[in-house]
Amino acid sequence: VCPTGALVERDYSWQVIEALADPEKVVVVQTAPAVRAALGEEFGLEPGTLVTGKMAAALRALGFDHVFDTDFAADLTIMEEASEFLDRLTRHLNGDKDVRLPILTSCCPAWVKFFEHQFPDMLDVPSTAKSPQQMFGAIAKSYFAQKLGIPREKMVVVSIMPCLAKKYECSRPEFAENGNPDVDISISTRELAHLIKRANIDFLALPDEDFDKPLGESTGAAVIFGTTGGVIEAAVRSAVEWATKQPLDSVDFTALRGFQGCREAKLPVGDLTLHIGIAHGLGNARRLLEAVRKGEVEPFHAIEIMACPGGCVGGGGQPYHHGNLEIVKKRAEAIYREDRNKPIRKSHENPDIIRLYEEFLGKPLGEVSHHLLHTHYFKRSEQ
Ligand code: SF4
Numbered sequence: 123v124c125p126t127g128a129l130v131e132r133d134y135s136w137q138v139i140e141a142l143a144d145p146e147k148v149v150v151v152q153t154a155p156a157v158r159a160a161l162g163e164e165f166g167l168e169p170g171t172l173v174t175g176k177m178a179a180a181l182r183a184l185g186f187d188h189v190f191d192t193d194f195a196a197d198l199t200i201m202e203e204a205s206e207f208l209d210r211l212t213r214h215l216n217g218d219k220d221v222r223l224p225i226l227t228s229c230c231p232a233w234v235k236f237f238e239h240q241f242p243d244m245l246d247v248p249s250t251a252k253s254p255q256q257m258f259g260a261i262a263k264s265y266f267a268q269k270l271g272i273p274r275e276k277m278v279v280v281s282i283m284p285c286l287a288k289k290y291e292c293s294r295p296e297f298a299e300n301g302n303p304d305v306d307i308s309i310s311t312r313e314l315a316h317l318i319k320r321a322n323i324d325f326l327a328l329p330d331e332d333f334d335k336p337l338g339e340s341t342g343a344a345v346i347f348g349t350t351g352g353v354i355e356a357a358v359r360s361a362v363e364w365a366t367k368q369p370l371d372s373v374d375f376t377a378l379r380g381f382q383g384c385r386e387a388k389l390p391v392g393d394l395t396l397h398i399g400i401a402h403g404l405g406n407a408r409r410l411l412e413a414v415r416k417g418e419v420e421p422f423h424a425i426e427i428m429a430c431p432g433g434c435v436g437g438g439g440q441p442y443h444h445g446n447l448e449i450v451k452k453r454a455e456a457i458y459r460e461d462r463n464k465p466i467r468k469s470h471e472n473p474d475i476i477r478l479y480e481e482f483l484g485k486p487l488g489e490v491s492h493h494l495l496h497t498h499y500f501k502r503s504e505q
Contacts (some may be wrong), residue, residue, distance in 0.1 A: 132289060135317055136198055136309045139161045141278040142185045148241040148270065149278045151186040152337070153177060155193055156284040156348030156434035157311045159456040163441040163449075164192045170452030172460055174266035175330020180318050182281075183332060186341045188386070189264075192281065193340030195258035196347045196356070198467035199229060202495050203251040204361040205385045207424055215220040215394075222247055224399065224414065224422035229253040232429035234499065236404055241411055243352050250496040254347065255281050255288055256297050259304030260339065260494040265482045266337060284348070284437030287429070296497055310439025315326035340468035342373070342460070350402040350433035350453040351378040352387075354426035358398070360470045362391050373467045379458075381432065381451065384410050386422070399425035402433055491502035 135158075136167045141149050145317045169460060181189045206225065226248040228234055252260070255453075258281070263274040270277075291297070292305035309317075318325050332338070343359050346352030355378045363370055363392045377387035378398060383406040389396040397491060398414040407427045413419045430436045435453035436443065443449040466472060483490050 123196045131286060133313060134307050134309050135290065135313045135320075138280055138309060138313075138317065141232065141280065141307065144278075146276065147278045148187050148263050148272060148276055149185070149280060150190060150266070150337075151282065152183050152190050152192040152195070152255070152262075153282040154255070154284055154288075154348070154434065155196060155345050155352075155457065156437060156440065156453065157282050158460070159348060159435055159453040160284065160440045161311050161315060164312065164319075165324075168452075169443075169449040170456040170457050174460065175332070176325060176328045177314075178241035178333050179328040179331040180314075180323055180325055183323050183328070184317060184321055186280070186332050188337075189331075190258070190262070190337040191344075191346035192254045192258055192283075193347070194337045194474065195254035195261065196344035196470070197341055197355075197472045197475050198257050198261070198495065199251055199254045199347075200343060200356050200360050201475060201479070201486045202257075202491060203227070203249045204364065204469075206249050206251060207357060208361050208365060209487065211423060224425045225249050226424075227357075227426045228497075229347070229353060230287075230428050230430075230434075231285075232287040233404070233407060233427045233500070235287070235290070236407070236429065237411075238499050238502040240408065241415070241505050244411070244415065245499045245501065248499060252297070252495055252497050252499065253291065254344075255283065255291065255308070256497070257495050259297070261354045261478070262337060263299070263302075263304055264494060265478065271334075274299065278306045279304065281305050282311065283308050284311050284434045284440045285359045285430075286438045287308060288439075294328070299503075311437075312439060312441060315441070330396070331462050336474045336477065339472055340464075340471055341472050342464035343429070343469045344472075345457055345460045345464065348434045348457045350428055351380065351400050351426065352433065353428075354378055354398055354400060354424060354455065356469060357424070358389065358396070359468045362389075363468065363470070364393055370468075381447070381454075383431070396424070397422050400427075401425065402428040403431045404429050418434055441481045
């Protein structure tokens, strides 16, 4: 049984059209990292063709008031998640028995729901950091709404996701304030392609355009969230630099990359060797977590888990790839290409993220961050 109910595909395109047609609403859109590596396939382009600029232009042509990037929020996720990892690791190394490792990534809602059902005795293990989609919504409807001088109820946040479980994630009641959700509507890469075609926009003829500011600036670390191993690599780029207080010689932690369903890497950091695990596909995730629970494997410090084979590039909302992993790999290659081409490749160096903390959040894991950017988990087996 699909843990999120995503097996029955729900099309929310009409909700987006209605929001765009409402003159009373300010409609803000965010696009996840993996979408730009696959959307072009719906318009006849080869798998692995990046269409970041055309996608931004198409969203503007559709009538969105502000065209932003979930990658901005992926950088924000790293600020919080890497800080939490370092905090837990430090306390663990200092002998604090209340701290459990490994920390698990928490940005995949299908994985989170699966975990809540299947591992209710380990709910203190995943990072409490919200997913980038939800961090974006929380910041758009607070920080950005304040900048615009409008109440949050006047803003509609739309997300374009490679994922069908994201529709479920934004309906979770904890991701709302007084019943007003942080993210109002989530549509898939396929639904966006249909919207563009319905609007008779000549996608291939569009010029490349940039995202708007201030929630559109991102780094290479954020882009790689779209593929298996990318979230933990992005976190390691920041955590290692913070821990050693030295600039990294190279940001490319290639030991964390690949397509093997369950893999591990050992990264030397000063006197410590970080033991990192990665699983994609829920069967692999279950096997790895059961082994961790039973103590059958060498203890890990951190594990990244994604429900879809290949991570979000292979997500259920992407153009159909009919199980052809070569297509998913080409999308992943495009993601790493985008990372290499970015002038900034570490989340903590994103200037608009730095400004967000200076102007609004204070510091990672601070009071405002805790309220807006962190969450908690539920024992589903008892509900
Ligand atoms: Fe969604 Fe799949 Fe990505 Fe998880 S791995 S966030 S289910 S697309």
